[in-house]
Amino acid sequence: MTRAEWHADSERLYDDLAAYALGALDASETAELECHIDECESCRERVRSLRSAVDLLPASVEQRTPPASLRENLLATVRAEATTAGDAAVRREPERALWWQRLAGLMARPAAAMTVLIVLTVGVAVGYLLRGSGEETKGLVSAMPLGPQAAQVSATLERHGDSATLHVNEMPKLDRDEVYAVWVKRAGVLEPRSTFVLGMDGSAEAAVPGPLEGADAVLVTAEPRPGGPQPTTQPLLEAPLG
Amino acid sequence: MNPTLTPEALQRLADEDLMTLVERKDADAFAVLYDRHGGAAYSLAHRIVGDPEVAEDVTQEAFLSVWRSGARFDATRGSVRSWTLGIVRNRAIDALRRAASSAPKLDLDDDAVLDTKPGEQLTDSEAIRRETSLRVRGALGELPAEQSEVIGLAYFGGFTHSEIADMLGMPLGTVKGRMRLGLEKIRATLAERMGAKRSSEVLP
Known part of the structure; x- marks a missing residue:
């Protein structure tokens, strides 16, 4: 259809643009309309205007407090991936100091007291993470599933320097009040490292903060939220170190 | 990348500048973005999927997608916030459709709706979010049903x-x-008042 034909029926076109801005057209209608929008400045302008209304819709819902675990899990993953990115410029030397400066800043705001508690928890883990030695021990090992529950799990441990990232697939679904906890085994003792939850496809990437030097293995257990100092269930996965 | 950026300096950066750092895998810049928009994102996901656990998963996936594909953000097409919330909305709708097709019904738990503890202290930005929400809801309430x-x-x-x-x-x-009449009315009654700054960035 030519632009003139589209616009000849402008009421209908404007209705379509509104449905498009709301994400309410099906895939083929969307593709057809986008072809036109790409070439038509006045329709692009109209979509921008309608979108500014759509953009207000999220603010109309009841505002909730996200669970602290969401921030913890996100930042643990992101920091592990930032380290893995391998770009020396990304790994800022003074980062550890900055972290504590930020905590001090937050402390100054009483309203943020709750957040500080959460941040402190993460901060301890991140402190370990950033203590990684300069020496790069790179490598990928498979993690072994332990027990029948974990039979279908596939997992790898990606080592980078003195920390690691655990990639898991098809992990058993957790109960709503559980998290997976990552432990480092050293001389028969399990040290808590981080926690993670699964994506909807049963996969996850979990940071394994160091130090890993001299440790024997990385283990994963399911734990009641928010995880504790010692495991309370049998390990589901074990990845050997060293 | 400026290795001397302090947390205070990051806090002062506009979303678009933070996105540039996120594209370079700056985790601190990402944390600032999450702290700005995570609450709105989680609230939107919760509204769509109706379950705190699924909302958490959806929000996590959406933010990881922002982290991993930040390069796909195009500042000429809208704000970081609307881009991020668009990803959250799409992921939440996907989750809703998956649940509708695979599970007999959503695992809705009435008790789980009370995930905000009473008396829990709100941060400043949460208080603002809630106030804004009330105002937008009030204005939406004026739309014909x-x-x-x-x-x-x-x-x-x-x-x-x-x-x-x-x-x-x-x-x-x-x-x-x-849909068109409703959106036009929302824009007429609200966009000027509440989103004036943002719309002026979006509109040429």
């Missing part, structure tokens, strides 16, 4: 206009017309 209904079904329910037409037993044209 027939308009807010089709807009809600499309945006929060993920239904296409033809599904909505079937559901409400009305012609397609009527559904789309109500």
Whole structure:
């Protein structure tokens, strides 16, 4: 259809643009309309205007407090991936100091007291993470599933320097009040490292903060939220170190 | 990348500048973005999927997608916030459709809705979010019910206009017309007042 034909029926076109801005057209209608929008400045302008209304819709819902675990899990993953990115410029030397400066800043705001508690928890883990030695021990090992529950799990441990990232697939679904906890085994003792939850496809990437030097293995257990100092269930996965 | 950026300096950066750092895998910049928009994102996901656990998963996936594909952000097409919330909305609708097709029903738990502890202290930005939300809701409440209904079904329910037409037993044209009238009214009554700064960035 030519632009003139589209616009000849402008009421209908404007209705379509509104449905498009709301994400309410099906895939083929969307593709057809986008072809036109790409070439038509006045329709692009109209979509921008309608979108500014759509953009207000999220603010109309009841505002909730996200669970602290969401921030913890996100930042643990992101920091592990930032380290893995391998770009020396990304790994800022003074980062550890900055972290504590930020905590001090937050402390100054009483309203943020709750957040500080959460941040402190993460901060301890991140402190370990950033203590990684300069020496790069790179490598990928498979993690072994332990027990029948974990039979279908596939997992790898990606080592980078003195920390690691655990990639898991098809992990058993957790109960709503559980998290997976990552432990480092050293001389028969399990040290808590981080926690993670699964994506909807049963996969996850979990940071394994160091130090890993001299440790024997990385283990994963399911734990009641928010995880504790010692495991309370049998390990589901074990990845050997060293 | 400026290795000397302090947390205070990061806090002062505009979203678009933070995105540039996020594209370079700056985790601190990402944390600032999450702290700005995570609450709105989680609230939107919760509204769509109706379950705190699924909302957490959806929000996590959406933010990881921002982290991993930040390069796909195009500042000429809108704000970081609307881009991020668009990803959250799409992921939440996907989750809703997956749940509808695979599970007999969503695992809705009445108790779980009370995930905000009473008396829990709100951060400043949360207080603002809640106030804004009340104002937007008030304004949406002024929409004729027939308009807010089709807009809600499309945006929060993920239904296409033809599904909505079937559901409400009305012609397609009527559904789309109500969507347009509703959006135009929202824009007329709210965009100038509440989103003036943002719209001026979005509109040429």
